[in-house]
Amino acid sequence: MTLEELNYKIYACRKCRLWHGAKHGVPGEGPLNARVMLVGQNPGADEDELGRPFVGRAGKFLTKILAENGIKREDVFITNIVKHVSPKNRKPFADEVAACLPYLNAQISTIKPKTIVLLGASAKDAPRVEGIEYLEIVHPSAAMRFNKMREKFKRQIAELTKRMNQ
Numbered sequence: 770m771t772l773e774e775l776n777y778k779i780y781a782c783r784k785c786r787l788w789h790g791a792k793h794g795v796p797g798e799g800p801l802n803a804r805v806m807l808v809g810q811n812p813g814a815d816e817d818e819l820g821r822p823f824v825g826r827a828g829k830f831l832t833k834i835l836a837e838n839g840i841k842r843e844d845v846f847i848t849n850i851v852k853h854v855s856p857k858n859r860k861p862f863a864d865e866v867a868a869c870l871p872y873l874n875a876q877i878s879t880i881k882p883k884t885i886v887l888l889g890a891s892a893k894d895a896p897r898v899e900g901i902e903y904l905e906i907v908h909p910s911a912a913m914r915f916n917k918m919r920e921k922f923k924r925q926i927a928e929l930t931k932r933m934n935q
């Protein structure tokens with residue numbers, strides 16, 4: 770299945786209750802040959818509005834820090850574990866995660882990234898695939914709010930750059 774076909778499946782998906790309150794499915798975006806995949810937990814209100822991942826304040830901050838470290842956003846694939854926004858941005862329930870994970874698994878097997886970067890709480894739910902390197906890092910929204918987290922986040926993105934250049 771192509772990424773485009775997968776996107777249409779996500780837009781039309783009714784496998785869990787989350788589609789009901791959402792404006793748009795947010796499959797994720799990035800090149801088919803991305804070496805790095807960034808995975809958050811679920812889209813927020815800005816992402817729901819535009820149908821694109823990490824486009825709100827945290828997403829802009831993430832894009833900025835990636836750029837400062839020589840990583841262009843358009844060179845990485847960005848997505849979430851769960852593809853529809855949740856009510857009041859609550860954490861997705863276990864059954865919602867279970868219903869949605871096949872889409873992330875399909876994205877991983879299509880793109881075959883070298884490294885998967887797990888942002889914040891997504892680390893708990895993300896599948897681990899043999900042969901792929903994983904990097905668990907601070908979520909950009911936490912990095913924006915807390916100085917210590919920000920410094921840690923910057924160090925972790927610098928580590929990602931190092932790995933990409935190896």
Ligand code: SF4
Nearest residue numbers: 782785788853868869
């Ligand atoms: S969150 Fe995932 S499983 Fe639930 S309706 Fe959306 S695409 Fe389907």
